[in-house]
Amino acid sequence: MSRQNGGTQEHRWAMIVDIDKCTGCGVCITACYAENNIPVVGEEEIHKGRHMGWVRIERYWEGEYPDIRARFIPIMCQQCGEAPCEPVCPVFATYHSETENINVQVYNRCVGTRFCANNCPYIARVFNWFDPVFPEPLHEQLNPDVTVRSRGIMEKCTFCIQRIRQVEEEAKAEGRPIEDGEVQPACVQACPTEALVFGDLNDPHSKVARLAQSRRAFKLLEDLGTEPAVIYLKGGDAHVV
Amino acid sequence: MKANKGLGIAYWIVVVVMLAVGAVGLYWRLTTGHKLANYGELIVWGLWVAMYIYFIGLSAGAFLISALVYAFGVERFRPIARLALFTAIISLLMALLHIWFDLGHMERFYEVYTRPNFLSMMAWMVWLYTAYFILILAEFWYESREDFVRWGQKPGLTGWLSRLLALGSKDVTPEMRARDQRVVKVLGSIGVPLAIMFHGGVGALFGVVSARPAWHSGLFPLLFLVSALVSGGGLLMALYAFLAPNKGSAEYKNLLSDMGRLVLALVFLDVIFTFAEYSIALYGSIPGDVAPLIQIMTGPFWYVFWIGQVGLGMVIPIILLAWDRTRTNPFWVGVAGLSIVLAFVGVRLNIVIPPLSVPELQGLVEAVPSPRMTTQYVPSAMEWFLSIGIIGLGMALYAIGYNLLPVRPHLGKEV
Numbered sequence: 001m002s003r004q005n006g007g008t009q010e011h012r013w014a015m016i017v018d019i020d021k022c023t024g025c026g027v028c029i030t031a032c033y034a035e036n037n038i039p040v041v042g043e044e045e046i047h048k049g050r051h052m053g054w055v056r057i058e059r060y061w062e063g064e065y066p067d068i069r070a071r072f073i074p075i076m077c078q079q080c081g082e083a084p085c086e087p088v089c090p091v092f093a094t095y096h097s098e099t100e101n102i103n104v105q106v107y108n109r110c111v112g113t114r115f116c117a118n119n120c121p122y123i124a125r126v127f128n129w130f131d132p133v134f135p136e137p138l139h140e141q142l143n144p145d146v147t148v149r150s151r152g153i154m155e156k157c158t159f160c161i162q163r164i165r166q167v168e169e170e171a172k173a174e175g176r177p178i179e180d181g182e183v184q185p186a187c188v189q190a191c192p193t194e195a196l197v198f199g200d201l202n203d204p205h206s207k208v209a210r211l212a213q214s215r216r217a218f219k220l221l222e223d224l225g226t227e228p229a230v231i232y233l234k235g236g237d238a239h240v241v
Numbered sequence: 242m243k244a245n246k247g248l249g250i251a252y253w254i255v256v257v258v259m260l261a262v263g264a265v266g267l268y269w270r271l272t273t274g275h276k277l278a279n280y281g282e283l284i285v286w287g288l289w290v291a292m293y294i295y296f297i298g299l300s301a302g303a304f305l306i307s308a309l310v311y312a313f314g315v316e317r318f319r320p321i322a323r324l325a326l327f328t329a330i331i332s333l334l335m336a337l338l339h340i341w342f343d344l345g346h347m348e349r350f351y352e353v354y355t356r357p358n359f360l361s362m363m364a365w366m367v368w369l370y371t372a373y374f375i376l377i378l379a380e381f382w383y384e385s386r387e388d389f390v391r392w393g394q395k396p397g398l399t400g401w402l403s404r405l406l407a408l409g410s411k412d413v414t415p416e417m418r419a420r421d422q423r424v425v426k427v428l429g430s431i432g433v434p435l436a437i438m439f440h441g442g443v444g445a446l447f448g449v450v451s452a453r454p455a456w457h458s459g460l461f462p463l464l465f466l467v468s469a470l471v472s473g474g475g476l477l478m479a480l481y482a483f484l485a486p487n488k489g490s491a492e493y494k495n496l497l498s499d500m501g502r503l504v505l506a507l508v509f510l511d512v513i514f515t516f517a518e519y520s521i522a523l524y525g526s527i528p529g530d531v532a533p534l535i536q537i538m539t540g541p542f543w544y545v546f547w548i549g550q551v552g553l554g555m556v557i558p559i560i561l562l563a564w565d566r567t568r569t570n571p572f573w574v575g576v577a578g579l580s581i582v583l584a585f586v587g588v589r590l591n592i593v594i595p596p597l598s599v600p601e602l603q604g605l606v607e608a609v610p611s612p613r614m615t616t617q618y619v620p621s622a623m624e625w626f627l628s629i630g631i632i633g634l635g636m637a638l639y640a641i642g643y644n645l646l647p648v649r650p651h652l653g654k655e656v
Contacts, residue, residue, distance in 0.1 A: 111349045
């Protein structure tokens, strides 16, 4: 049974990334740092390649100088329906959450073998190299809904699961269904060009469900059968919605 | 005698220096975690994983050679069987130390026992080599029990250690010896499929990684087994050639020649497997398969393949072992063995690292203008230091065991 189409789960959370609208500004990355307590590592560590960001923006050049254009593709964990990282973990530190229908990471169970990172074709997983320090007053800005991770574990984009759960609980308490657009991961909320859209694929009237039908829609490395929940919309000349 | 003593002192000086270097690496590793390592986001495994599969291969290979005697009754190899078992124990220890230090959270390894995911090859690995470790310790004990009891009569440290390891056993009757041999045969026979499973499993651990096409090959588990046999066989051959007493005796020469032939056959098998793996991948010209191989053969570390893997691992041992004059000369047989042992460090590095440097997302490295997607990897000082320390520890334990335990290769009935 394919998890992509929801299976028996109530929701299939998904993200649309419209490449045509992405300007590569990096606000999504910043918002993700703030929301998810990602440590800033400093210039020296950046030079060693020790970024901790869960979203990266890839920049591709098209054409020949001087007639060139840059294309930007934000890449985060693709929340695969058939995630290659899940079966390889020896201790179930990464597994498919049946309730949220996304790929979750249990930080305090992770042994740090980095086997999952090997088997992620999107290179979306980040190893935590540091015991992060948030000196006063920076600790005041930590998000209390998200664990501050210690060194030696794997982490990655969670689709801001804390926000999904908050909305789910609010809706349940008020006895109503979740509205389309009510759940917004930090990156989606911050994106100034609305290149990122988040919602429930199982809801046929949701914006993501409509955009996913677009002729511009494609998934990264689709032929691997990983069934990502991040759907990209082609940019440039293929501009047909 | 004098030359031997000088050699012994030199050995211990080397070991002490290695342990001191290792202590620095250990300090760095424990205080800073993995921060000082050079592996990163794309190349997530490095020297320690390569050394882990190297030593686990030596262990499995040495064990399977001991099994020729204990499980299959090939008596001509008996003089080195116990040494092979001892070598398997020390190599396994070195392998496990390497992979333990590679973990992000060393103290959480118990999770693999309490909450194993048996869909993961890695969980299988841990369970299988735990079983294997218990099995070889038990097999070694039953095999050596009678000698422990006898050596308990000796004065000094040797006697004390033997009495300790005899675990209170005092029986040296022929009936007891027969029982020991029966137990050893059973354990050795169980050990054969176990060793094949766990080392084939290490190969499968890489083979199942579909995100790295160069690893994702059905040949990998078999390639690992062949590598284990060649490297383990090479090591034992070198140890026997250099360490065995009575080098003039006919028995010594026969066994030396037999080992040479066995290892020669295994090297040829390795040539066939390596050729199959490389040629099929190159012929298919799928970029993810081909790029790592091109990098191995023509990249900045081309010499690891051509001089190490092919030269030291295939050409030199084949010449030395195929030619009658060198195959009957202990020195050259020993050189052939050491050459293989050295070459397989390169084989293991080439298995782990180059396939990691080619991502599935084409153009990824160019598209991320930051060092986080670097395809270059050279182990850092911390990685080298800690590895040198672990090897030093293995050499120290090996020398202690060799001097104090009844493991020396022996000819005839006398131990």
